[in-house]
Amino acid sequence: MAENTVKEFAEAIGRPVASLLEQMQKAGLQHKSEDQKVSEQDKQVYLDSLKRASGTGDEPTRITMTRKTTQQLKTDGRKSVNVEVRKKRTFVKRSDVEDQAEKAQEIATKAAEVEALQKAEAAAEEKRQATEKARREAEEAARIALAEEDAKRKANQENKVVEPVLDEEAQKKADADKERRKQDEKRRAEQARKARANPVVTGVEDTAEEPEETLLKNTKVATADDKPKATKPGSRKSAGGKKTGGKREDSFEDRRLSRRGSKDDKRKGGRRAASASREHGFEKPTAPVTRDVLIPESITVAELADRMAVKGSEVIKVMFKMGAMATINQVIDQDTAAIVVEEMGHLPKLQKDNAIETEVIDTISYEGTAITRAPVVTVMGHVDHGKTSLLDYIRRASVADAEAGGITQHIGAYHVETTNGNMVTFLDTPGHAAFTAMRARGAKATDVVILVVAADDGVMPQTVEAVQHSKAAGVPLVVAVNKMDKETADPERIRNELSQYEVISEEWGGDTPFVHVSAKQGTGLEALLEAVLLQSEMLELTAVPEAPGKGVVVESRLDRGRGPVATVLVQNGTLRKGDIVLAGLNYGRVRALIDENGKQIDSAGPSIPVEILGLDGTPEAGDEFMVVQDEKKAREVALFRQGKYREVKLARQQKAKLENVFSHLETGEVASVNIILKSDVRGTVEAIIGALRELETDEVKVNVVSSGVGGITETDANLALASEAILLGFNVRADASARAIIEREEIDLRYYSIIYELIEEVKQAMTGKLAPEYREDIVGIAEVRDVFRSPKLGQVAGCMVVEGTVYRNKKIRVLRDNVVIYEGELESLRRFKDDASEVRNGMECGIGVKNYNDVKIGDKIEVFDKVRVERTL
Structure with missing residues (x-):
C-alpha cells in the first residue's frame, strides 16, 4: 500500500489534522506537519497507542482452561460408579506470579x-485452665481422702476393731500414681510452652513453572481465622497428591477426604501432637549482644560493620542520623568509628597504628652488664680536602685510588686499632654537594665528628654544612687542619673562618680541639687519635654485648651472586650468624657476616661495621635494624x-597530581625528562635523585620513572621503551637480554x-627540553x-630608507605616530620598477604591504628579524 500524508490519513479516519498530530506525537512518532508521510509501520504504532489508551491493547496476562473427564469405577459385584473429574489450569505471566508470590508471602x-x-x-x-483444674482435683482428692478417713475412724469407733495398716505394696502403688500425675502435668505445660515458641503455619502450595508460562494452582494462605488442619495418614492428600509432569492434580474426592480428615483431627487434637513432634531446641536470644570492637587509625565502613556483625546498611543509617554521609567503601577516621560503635551499643577499643611494632620492641630486652665500647667517628669535610687520604694513612691502605674520579661516592665503614690497643670505628662520608643526606645520616650514627679542612683552601660550603650536621646531632667536633706540608698552608685563617660559625678552638678559649695533620706525610695523626679518644672518654660510651644486636644501616646494595647485601653498624648488643633481623621495610635471617676485609665472621659486637646477607630486600640507608626472636612477628612488622610506606607514597603522588593539575591550568603543559636510574648502592641512588630534583625549573621537570639497586635488567629496558626514558647506570652495567632490547629499540x-x-x-638534556626563545x-x-x-598590487608606498636595510623576505610593522597599527610582511619591494631583494640606507624604494591598503604619508615601515636565543638552566 502506498504511503499517505498526515492530511490524507486524517481524512481517511475522519479526524481533524491537529488532533491526529497530537495523538501521533503522544504515540512517540515524529510527525509535526500535515505534509509528512505516514508509513504502514507508523500507522501500526499509532493504532497500538490508541488500544493502550482505551485499555484493549494489553495482552491477556492470565488464561484459564477447564477440562472435565468422566471415569467409571467398578465396585464389588456388578455395580459401577461414574466419577467426574474437573481439572482447572491457569497460565499467567512470570512477572504476575512473582508479584502474587510476594503478596502471598x-x-x-x-x-x-x-x-x-x-x-x-x-x-x-x-x-491456666489446666492449673485451675489440677488445683480443683487436688482439693477434691484431699476432701475425699479426709471424708474417707473420718468414715473409717467412725467405723472403728463403732466396731471397736482396729484395722491393720495398709501393706507396703499398696503404699508404693499410691506413690507411683501420684508421681505419674505430676509427670503428666509437667509434660502438658512443656508442650504448651513449645507451642508458643514454635507456632505451625500452613504454607503456600507449590506452583509448577513452564519456560514461557506458569501453572498457577489454587493457592490457600493461612489466616488468623483458619483452624489448624491435619490429614489422615492413609488419605491421598497426605501422600503428596498425584503429580503429572510436574503439575499437581486435585479431585473432588481428595477435597472430600481432606475435609473429613480435618474434621476428625479437630476432634482428636492431632495437629497439636504433630507440632510437638516437629519441635527443635533453638531459642532466640532475648538479651542484646555487646561486642568489643577493635578500631585502628582508619577503617572502612564495610570492615567496621563486619567487626560489629551487622549489615553495612545499618552502619550507614546510623551515620546518616548523626549527620555524616558515607558509602560502604568509604574510609572513616578512628574518632568517627568510635562514636558509631557506641551509638550501636558496642564497646570501642582504640588501636594505635604502631601497636605491632611496639609489641615487638617491648619484647626485646637490652639488660645486662654494660662495658665501655669503641667510639664511632665520622670523617666529614669539603670535597678534595683529604678525608679519605687521611683514613688511608690510618688504615695503612689505599682506598682513594680505587674511588672513581678520586672522590668518595658512598659511605665507607672501617675499624682500626691504635698503638695503645684502643679500637676506633671510622665512617667516611662523601664531600660532594649531592651527598647531603649521606652526611646527615653519618652524623646521626656517630659519636665524634672529625672535620677535615684543607689549610690552603679554607672553609668551603660542605665544611659549613658538616658543622651544621654535627651541631644538629649534638655530636662533639674535632677539627683536623690537613695539608700542613704545603707552603701556602694558613691554619690561623681556618680558625678565623670557623669562628664565624661558632666553632672556637681550645687555644682561643673554646671547647673544640684543632689538630694540625698531613695525610701525605702522616704527621699529627697520633695527636688526632688521642683527641678523638679523649672526647669518647668524656662521653662515657657503653654497650651490653650479651643483648640482641641493634644498630643502623650504613649502606645497602644488590649483588648478583649473593642477593641483597646491607652494611650495618652494630651500636648495642651482638649480631650473630643465624639471627632474625628486622631492618626498615625488610627482614630476614642472617646467612653470613662479612667484615670490611672480606672475611666471614660468626658475630659482630658493639661499634663493629659488618656486611650481612639474607635480607629479603635492600633497606634504605639510615634505617635502624634490630634482632627479633620470632620470624613471624618480624614478617608482620x-x-x-x-603498607604504611605505600599509603604515604600514594598520598604524596595524589597530592602531586592535584598540584600538577592546577599548575597546568595556570601555566600550561610542562616539559619533563624521564629517567630510569640504577646504581650500585642505595645511598647513591638517593643522592643522585636529590641532585636531579634541584635542577628542576618551572618549565622542565625531572621524572624519575624507576630507581633501584643492581644491574640494568630486561624489565628496566622494557620500562624505558614504554615510558621513553633515558637509562642511567651508575657503577652498574646492563645484562645480555637488556642489551639486546636496547640495541634493537635504540x-x-x-x-x-x-x-x-x-x-x-x-642538565644538558633538560636544556634541550626548554621552549625556544626568540629575540x-x-x-x-x-x-x-x-x-x-x-x-x-593596489596601494604602493614610496619610501626612503632612513635607517639600516630593508629586506624583502622579512617581517614588517607599520607605525603611525610611533604606534604599531599593522604587523605583516612585504608583498613587493621595487626600485625604479625593478624587483629588489634589499634596499640600503639613504635610498628610495616602493613597498607594497601584503593585505593592507591604509598606508599614509608620514608612516614608518619597520623591518625586523627573529633570532633564536640559546637558553640554559
Missing part, C-alpha cells in the same frame, strides 16, 4: 504472626611498614662512574614619502 507472614499470637494466648489460657643508555658527569649530562632585532626603517595606486 506477605499475607502468610502476617497470618503467621496473628496465628502465633492467638496460639500463644490459647496456650496460656489452656495452661615488615608488611605493616610496607634506547638511550648511558654509564657513569662520577656523579659530576651524570648531573651535567642530565626581535630591527634591521631597517623606511619612511613613507608618497602613496601610489597600482592596478596589480
